[in-house]
Amino acid sequence: MNLAQIGAAIHNRRVDAGLLQEHVGRFAGLSRVTINQLENGTLKELGYTRLKSVMDILGLDMETVQPSGLRSxxxxxxxxxxxxxxxxxxxxxxxxxxxxxxxxxxxxxxxxxxxxxxxxxxxxxxxxxxxxxxxxxxxx
Known part of the structure; x- marks a missing residue:
């Protein structure tokens, strides 16, 4: 599992929850741009603590994130x-x-x-x- 696959799961959960990227970013102490890059697979690195914060906000853990395959x-x-x-x-x-x-x-x-x-x-x-x-x- 890589950061892009986790980002896709974060995007899906955020949309399902009706949250904006700004909301998730604010709750996690990150910018909207960082959340956007995480979701679209262009973020190169995000420390474990920050990633865990985003996942906790959305009720995700590593076991619930399934690989989504390559995206175009x-x-x-x-x-x-x-x-x-x-x-x-x-x-x-x-x-x-x-x-x-x-x-x-x-x-x-x-x-x-x-x-x-x-x-x-x-x-x-x-x-x-x-x-x-x-x-x-x-x-x-």
Whole structure:
């Protein structure tokens, strides 16, 4: 089990409980950004005490967290950039926007968050996942 798998379980439990990332972060003494990174699998390290605090708040323990398998970068990116907005961007919608180069105006802030806040490795992998034989990744 790795931190990304634990983060996915934390996300699911938080959503089921109707809590916002800000609430969990405040209760655990962490920032919303840290909770976001934990949930979307981009957090590199979180000490045991801090992780246990988050899990305790949500009623999770290591035995109840089951591996969820690999998640796609499109899923991670879509979830990450939708956190602060009312309109949720799905992985399929993000994929289409990356392929077409066009996005509805209401999703422009999401795409700015993708470029400003998402780790470059996740962005690159998401673009690769969105590429299709008819729309390959451009190499410059």
């Amino acid at each position: 970068a499109l899923t991670v990116a879509a979830r990450s950039i939708s956190t602060s907005y009312e309109d949720v961007l799905t992985p399929d919608m993000l994929s289409e926007m990356l392929r077409s180069g066009q996005a509805p105006e209401k999703f422009h802030p999401h795409l700015m968050a993708l470029l400003d806040e998402t780790p470059l490795s996740v962005v690159v992998k998401a673009v690769g996942e969105a590429a299709t034989p008819d729309v390959p990744v451009k190499k410059s």
